[in-house]
Amino acid sequence: MPRVVVDVMLKPEILDPQGRAVLGAFARLGVGGVSDVRQGKRFEITIDGDLTEDRLAEIHRMAEELLSNPVIESYDLRVEP
Amino acid sequence: MRIGVVTFPGSLDDRDAQRAVRLAGGEAVALWHGDEDLRGVDAVILPGGFSYGDYLRCGAIARFAPAMRAIIERAHAGMPVLGICNGFQILCESHLLPGALTRNDHLHFVCRDQRLRIESNATAWTSDYAVGQEIVIPLKNGEGGFVADERTLDELEGEGRVIARYVGVNPNGSRRDIAGISNAAGNVVGLMPHPEHAVEELTGPTTDGLGFFTSVLTALVAGRS
Numbered sequence: 001m002p003r004v005v006v007d008v009m010l011k012p013e014i015l016d017p018q019g020r021a022v023l024g025a026f027a028r029l030g031v032g033g034v035s036d037v038r039q040g041k042r043f044e045i046t047i048d049g050d051l052t053e054d055r056l057a058e059i060h061r062m063a064e065e066l067l068s069n070p071v072i073e074s075y076d077l078r079v080e081p
Numbered sequence: 082m083r084i085g086v087v088t089f090p091g092s093l094d095d096r097d098a099q100r101a102v103r104l105a106g107g108e109a110v111a112l113w114h115g116d117e118d119l120r121g122v123d124a125v126i127l128p129g130g131f132s133y134g135d136y137l138r139c140g141a142i143a144r145f146a147p148a149m150r151a152i153i154e155r156a157h158a159g160m161p162v163l164g165i166c167n168g169f170q171i172l173c174e175s176h177l178l179p180g181a182l183t184r185n186d187h188l189h190f191v192c193r194d195q196r197l198r199i200e201s202n203a204t205a206w207t208s209d210y211a212v213g214q215e216i217v218i219p220l221k222n223g224e225g226g227f228v229a230d231e232r233t234l235d236e237l238e239g240e241g242r243v244i245a246r247y248v249g250v251n252p253n254g255s256r257r258d259i260a261g262i263s264n265a266a267g268n269v270v271g272l273m274p275h276p277e278h279a280v281e282e283l284t285g286p287t288t289d290g291l292g293f294f295t296s297v298l299t300a301l302v303a304g305r306s
Contacts, residue, residue, distance in 0.1 A: 069141065
């Protein structure tokens, strides 16, 4: 079954306190040389049947309207082979 | 005047909001998220809580509830709508208000009595306050940091649509200390702190919150006469 993966990330200009907390943990665990950590979300969407152009357009619309908030986030959508 | 309060799965403060409406002299009407029928209400409050478990993003799923379809349509036509905390998040996700609410910059859930300055009384929900008036009402949120791009922030300030700012301490990293905003018409207001928890001497830090609920009654009476 075809699978669509959508990655959602906060836009670069939006503060990511969760990523910053993870960065702090890196330092506390003695892992240096890391200048930034950004945390995002990954959605794996399994499609029943064929992934037609119409279905893909629908998933794009969901990525834009539901999975991400365009005010603060951007998304990247790809079809897994 | 009939003021609807929507209950979503995970709403917490719907009863408090109903009680605040009654104390202000209005008739509180319980609305259900799954029901598109708004039961003839004159205004709507979206209460605080964790609608749909705050899954995905706060307010992101509630936005698509059947009740919200009707509320968004009526809000565009001028019906007063107040979103408190999670309700504010739902209004932003619905694009009835600009910007978004993000995780507090310090990552902690914050619960405190918060001082605010009323910045605009030109809305349906703040007309009973004086501009510059300071009030103290509870604040409790994990994702209350108001963000928007610089242009939107300038626009909000330029058009007098920042309705309240945090005073003394910025509890969540909100841009420009913004605690609440309105739409251009002034009928839709979002506020992160909780006026419905400050309407009685016995349970609230003050009764400063009552003004939001009396304001809308005043606005509705004025609209009918």
